[in-house]
Amino acid sequence: MPVLVTGGSGHLGANLVRRLLDEGEAVRVLARRGSNNEALRGLDVEWVWGDLRDLAAVQSAVRGAERIYHAAAKVSSAEGQHQEIYGCNVVGTRHLLRAALEHGVRRVVVTGSFSAVGHLPDRPADESVPVNPFENLLPYQRSKVAVEHECLKAVADGLDVVIATSCAILGPHDHKPSRMGQLLLDFARGRLRAYIPGGFEFVAARDIVEGHRLAMDKGATGQKYIFSSGFCTVDDLMAICERVTGRRRPRLRLPAPLMAGIAGVVNACVMRFAPDAEPRFTPGAVRILRMGRRADLTKARAALGYKPSPVEDAVREAYDDFVRRGLLAGRVAG
Numbered sequence: 001m002p003v004l005v006t007g008g009s010g011h012l013g014a015n016l017v018r019r020l021l022d023e024g025e026a027v028r029v030l031a032r033r034g035s036n037n038e039a040l041r042g043l044d045v046e047w048v049w050g051d052l053r054d055l056a057a058v059q060s061a062v063r064g065a066e067r068i069y070h071a072a073a074k075v076s077s078a079e080g081q082h083q084e085i086y087g088c089n090v091v092g093t094r095h096l097l098r099a100a101l102e103h104g105v106r107r108v109v110v111t112g113s114f115s116a117v118g119h120l121p122d123r124p125a126d127e128s129v130p131v132n133p134f135e136n137l138l139p140y141q142r143s144k145v146a147v148e149h150e151c152l153k154a155v156a157d158g159l160d161v162v163i164a165t166s167c168a169i170l171g172p173h174d175h176k177p178s179r180m181g182q183l184l185l186d187f188a189r190g191r192l193r194a195y196i197p198g199g200f201e202f203v204a205a206r207d208i209v210e211g212h213r214l215a216m217d218k219g220a221t222g223q224k225y226i227f228s229s230g231f232c233t234v235d236d237l238m239a240i241c242e243r244v245t246g247r248r249r250p251r252l253r254l255p256a257p258l259m260a261g262i263a264g265v266v267n268a269c270v271m272r273f274a275p276d277a278e279p280r281f282t283p284g285a286v287r288i289l290r291m292g293r294r295a296d297l298t299k300a301r302a303a304l305g306y307k308p309s310p311v312e313d314a315v316r317e318a319y320d321d322f323v324r325r326g327l328l329a330g331r332v333a334g
Contacts, residue, residue, distance in 0.1 A: 001064060002026040006069070009037040011039075011175075028046040031048070039175040039176075055099070085143045090143050109164050109216045115138070124294035124295055148224065162222075167228040170314035188332075190247060197235065197289075203229045206314070210227075211227030214300070
């Protein structure tokens with residue numbers, strides 16, 4: 001019986017599909033025809049075309065599947081696109097879990113987000129820390145909290161669901177590319193003009209894939225597990241990019257409050273004149289970097305045997321993959 005992967009052409013999905021194929025699994029992918037599906041070109045997968053917001057298409061994709069990895073999501077740090085984010089993330093998840101319950105799927109692993117974990121300013125946060133609903137939350141954050149509620153509702157109805165919580169992913173097969181992938185491309189091409197202080201939890205593509213496999217094989221029903229490779233300040237990340245690419249970091253290290261002001265002005269203009277676009281630095285992205293959120297991985301380590309790999313290895317793998325695909329010429333000498 002096939003394993004269904006949603007979001008298979010995304011950064012996580014493309015790495016997960018390859019891992020499953022290497023393990024000898026028959027893989028079915030739910031994808032949209034109008035999307036960029038280059039990440040899976042040439043792979044031996046069964047394609048089902050459709051949109052998660054279309055219940056009939058989801059029913060068709062789920063029918064006959066034994067297990068499901070639900071990695072599809074509309075990822076955004078912008079303030080707009082509320083309905084698009086809600087439809088893709090919340091309604092889409094509801095459709096998938098409903099279909100899984102009706103068709104007797106054995107287990108569903110849903111990709112969660114670290115943004116749906118609460119923030120503790122004085123220590124790392126674990127899975128038990130709730131998000132404060134009265135904070136200034138991004139639409140994406142609200143949607144991922146709602147996704148977890150959909151998962152728990154499905155568990156109450158009798159479906160076996162586990163949540164694999166991802167941090168910012170770094171690694172190969174990033175075809176769209178992700179925000180972090182684009183940052184690395186800009187850095188390597190000498191187009192990154194400035195950066196700001198701050199920090200976040202990053203996860204190697206290989207580690208978040210391993211986390212999903214551990215969640216599928218060992219996770220407890222209704223539980224969520226955070227997977228990260230490590231916390232990096234932006235300065236740490238710039239140093240890693242210097243070592244990997246051979247280029248120097250931008251000279252401008254802008255104060256975060258200044259960047260927040262600039263991002264606010266840019267975001268207001270974008271929302272008015274190009275509401276479907278997303279600026280590189282949004283007010284939400286700057287705010288999250290300034291928070292310096294850290295993750296406590298105790299639960300994933302103890303319950304699942306999770307062992308993260310170094311962040312620098314993930315950056316190097318991402319860079320080498322961009323070079324292999326001809327998007328970068330190679331390391332700058334000297």
